[in-house]
Amino acid sequence: MNIHEYQAKELLAQHGVAVPSGHACQTVEQAVEVAKGLFDEGHSMIVIKSQIHAGGRGKGTFKSGFQGGVHLSRNLEDASAKIQSMLGEVLVTKQTGPEGRRVKTLLVASAESIVSELYLAVLLDRETSQPLIMASTEGGMDIEEVAEKSPEKIVKLQVDPSMGLMAHQARRIAAELQLPSGLIGQAAKCLMGVYQTFWECDASLVEINPFCIVEKADGSQAMAAVDAKISIDDNALYRHAAIQQMRDLGEEAPLEIEASRFDLNYIKLDGNIACLVNGAGLAMATMDIIKHYGGEPANFLDVGGGATTEQVTAAFRIILSDPNVKGILVNIFGGIMQCDVIAAGIVAAAKETNLSLPLVVRLEGNNVALGKEILENSGLSLVSGDSMADAAQKIVAAVG
Amino acid sequence: MSILVDSNTKVLVQGITGGFGGRHAKLSLDYGSQIVAGVTPGKGGQQFEERVPVFDTVSQAVEQTGATASAIFVPPPFAADAILEGVDADLDLVICITEGIPVKDMIRVKNAMKGCKTRLIGPNCPGLVTPGDGEDSKGGCRIGIAPGYIHKKGNIGVVSRSGTLTYEAVWQLTCKGVGQSTCVGIGGDPVNGTSHLDVIKMFNDDPDTHGIIMIGEIGGSAEEEAAAWIQEHCQKPVAGFIAGTTAPPGRRMGHAGAIVSGGKGTAEAKIAAFKDAGIHVAQTPSEMADVLLQAM
Numbered sequence: 127m128n129i130h131e132y133q134a135k136e137l138l139a140q141h142g143v144a145v146p147s148g149h150a151c152q153t154v155e156q157a158v159e160v161a162k163g164l165f166d167e168g169h170s171m172i173v174i175k176s177q178i179h180a181g182g183r184g185k186g187t188f189k190s191g192f193q194g195g196v197h198l199s200r201n202l203e204d205a206s207a208k209i210q211s212m213l214g215e216v217l218v219t220k221q222t223g224p225e226g227r228r229v230k231t232l233l234v235a236s237a238e239s240i241v242s243e244l245y246l247a248v249l250l251d252r253e254t255s256q257p258l259i260m261a262s263t264e265g266g267m268d269i270e271e272v273a274e275k276s277p278e279k280i281v282k283l284q285v286d287p288s289m290g291l292m293a294h295q296a297r298r299i300a301a302e303l304q305l306p307s308g309l310i311g312q313a314a315k316c317l318m319g320v321y322q323t324f325w326e327c328d329a330s331l332v333e334i335n336p337f338c339i340v341e342k343a344d345g346s347q348a349m350a351a352v353d354a355k356i357s358i359d360d361n362a363l364y365r366h367a368a369i370q371q372m373r374d375l376g377e378e379a380p381l382e383i384e385a386s387r388f389d390l391n392y393i394k395l396d397g398n399i400a401c402l403v404n405g406a407g408l409a410m411a412t413m414d415i416i417k418h419y420g421g422e423p424a425n426f427l428d429v430g431g432g433a434t435t436e437q438v439t440a441a442f443r444i445i446l447s448d449p450n451v452k453g454i455l456v457n458i459f460g461g462i463m464q465c466d467v468i469a470a471g472i473v474a475a476a477k478e479t480n481l482s483l484p485l486v487v488r489l490e491g492n493n494v495a496l497g498k499e500i501l502e503n504s505g506l507s508l509v510s511g512d513s514m515a516d517a518a519q520k521i522v523a524a525v526g
Numbered sequence: 527m528s529i530l531v532d533s534n535t536k537v538l539v540q541g542i543t544g545g546f547g548g549r550h551a552k553l554s555l556d557y558g559s560q561i562v563a564g565v566t567p568g569k570g571g572q573q574f575e576e577r578v579p580v581f582d583t584v585s586q587a588v589e590q591t592g593a594t595a596s597a598i599f600v601p602p603p604f605a606a607d608a609i610l611e612g613v614d615a616d617l618d619l620v621i622c623i624t625e626g627i628p629v630k631d632m633i634r635v636k637n638a639m640k641g642c643k644t645r646l647i648g649p650n651c652p653g654l655v656t657p658g659d660g661e662d663s664k665g666g667c668r669i670g671i672a673p674g675y676i677h678k679k680g681n682i683g684v685v686s687r688s689g690t691l692t693y694e695a696v697w698q699l700t701c702k703g704v705g706q707s708t709c710v711g712i713g714g715d716p717v718n719g720t721s722h723l724d725v726i727k728m729f730n731d732d733p734d735t736h737g738i739i740m741i742g743e744i745g746g747s748a749e750e751e752a753a754a755w756i757q758e759h760c761q762k763p764v765a766g767f768i769a770g771t772t773a774p775p776g777r778r779m780g781h782a783g784a785i786v787s788g789g790k791g792t793a794e795a796k797i798a799a800f801k802d803a804g805i806h807v808a809q810t811p812s813e814m815a816d817v818l819l820q821a822m
Binding site for chain 1: 603626629636671676689690743745746769771777778779781782788809811
């Protein structure tokens with residue numbers, strides 16, 4: 127699960143990471159009030175940031191024509207105008223797709239002058255099954271590009287999960303980032319706080335880009351997490367009630383939200399051949415084989431092993447809610463799933479949704495004979511596939 | 527022959543009194559697997575199917591029955607603990623079927639298991655099958671959730687991250703009259719106990735495995751790691767299939783480990799690694815058996 131920048135900063139602040147002072151605002155009045163408060167406190171510059179689950183906000187454009195999803199401001203009148211141009215409008219960035227995202231929240235925060243931009247992230251290293259810290263002097267950029275062009279500029283440290291990130295390790299990273307001696311202590315505290323956020327919140331990624339040296343009003347320098355991105359392991363949400371509350375349904379596709387209500391694993395794609403499969407690997411392979419035979423998959427859908435008739439019917443309804451869908455391929459190899467259960471579910475679902483689109487069903491596995499019998503006796507016009515290849519070719523031909 | 531398990535392996539089932547665990551323990555019994563004990567804390571003294579004793583702890587079960595392997599059908603919040611209980615009881619093999627264990631729990635489990643003799647397979651896996659001589663391959667060892675009847679005793683090793691794709695490969699082989707030595711599902715999670723490479727090394731050393739089918743998917747670099755080793759060391763023909771060429775980047779495709787992140791873990795890269803290593807690549811899952819048999 128992804129969360130917004132302002133929520134990520136809340137979690138980081140709870141773990142002792144220095145974040146700029148600011149507040150998330152859902153109304154113009156609130157945003158202007160926060161801006162006024164920051165100016166009154168003595169901050170000469172503030173930043174107004176669109177909160178969406180996508181990057182590239184700074185360079186994005188609102189559908190209204192207003193340029194930029196992130197704006198600096200030096201006075202209240204200017205800030206107020208910018209707030210009004212952003213809040214409630216749809217922002218299009220390189221990562222949102224052409225439809226963009228509506229900005230329902232602005233983060234209004236102090237903006238100290240940035241002396242330098244670094245990069246900091248904590249993630250799982252799949253090769254060692256341990257948390258990995260990645261840090262670089264090349265902040266404010268696409269880290270994948272840095273990894274490709276100048277990998278020597280990325281510092282990596284594996285963390286022993288039973289020890290956590292130790293203070294001396296944090297100081298070493300700070301030194302390798304060429305931070306001045308006076309900032310090493312602060313930076314180490316931030317690094318440890320970032321690691322603790324990752325570990326205690328069950329994150330799959332915590333990324334601070336840029337992680338900055340900033341100059342404060344009094345001329346001294348400090349570390350600050352100027353941007354933050356956190357993804358939480360979906361498998362761990364059950365034990366994080368407060369983080370569950372951070373879910374933003376507006377950032378998820380409606381059909382995917384509906385599917386999650388029924389514990390269905392559904393991802394919408396752009397094609398016109400829908401698939402319903404048991405097992406993630408088989409579901410991916412089904413999308414792949416549709417494409418292989420010249421069709422375009424409309425979705426990924428794994429009904430899992432224990433799918434009930436209710437879930438199968440819900441799955442059909444969700445698939446059919448996608449106006450692009452012109453045909454359905456059901457591919458089931460029953461391990462946990464039993465073929466007679468899925469067959470009964472398909473029949474019920476097809477009848478309840480008054481299915482008139484081409485339907486190809488391929489069944490194999492536990493109780494297959496019974497399953498095939500249920501389909502044959504259903505009175506539905508459906509085509510049986512003998513193998514995956516056969517079924518895929520049949521649905522591609524039927525949809526045309 | 528086989529790797530890891532055979533008809534002599536004594537298996538206990540953690541979570542045997544739950545619906546899911548119970549159903550598959552029964553199917554394993556029907557298959558002829560030696561399910562000698564069940565473990566559910568608080569239900570010690572009960573009998574499963576009137577013949578399998580249930581114990582409160584894994585240690586008790588091991589002590590009383592000599593079980594050397596465990597199948598774990600325990601819900602996600604308790605599964606990591608169940609794995610470590612099996613390790614603590616010095617089992618040879620722990621196979622964790624459970625899907626949905628938090629990654630952090632598995633990071634801790636894997637770390638805690640370093641230096642222990644127990645091999646973990648999974649989590650989020652369908653288990654493993656060494657087919658037997660009997661009708662519908664009964665008489666072998668089935669641990670987990672795979673349909674028994676699709677197997678046939680023979681000489682092909684199958685290793686896969688996906689359950690249902692494994693069944694596809696196995697059924698294709700069986701339908702062509704070609705049997706399997708052992709079929710191992712390593713599971714779809716990003717942190718797991720046993721990799722493709724671990725299993726392929728075992729197949730390479732097994733005199734009765736003559737060919738290997740390896741099934742992978744997007745995410746991580748396990749397939750690339752295996753491919754590099756295969757190129758240098760593997761004595762047997764390998765056919766491979768990678769699922770997820772059409773998966774959009776950055777999305778978790780069902781399996782927690784099936785995600786292309788930061789441009790890494792793409793199907794294209796894995797397929798290229800397979801080809802470089804001399805692994806015969808099946809373009810579609812329907813060809814997995816044919817591709818291997820042609821190479822043999």
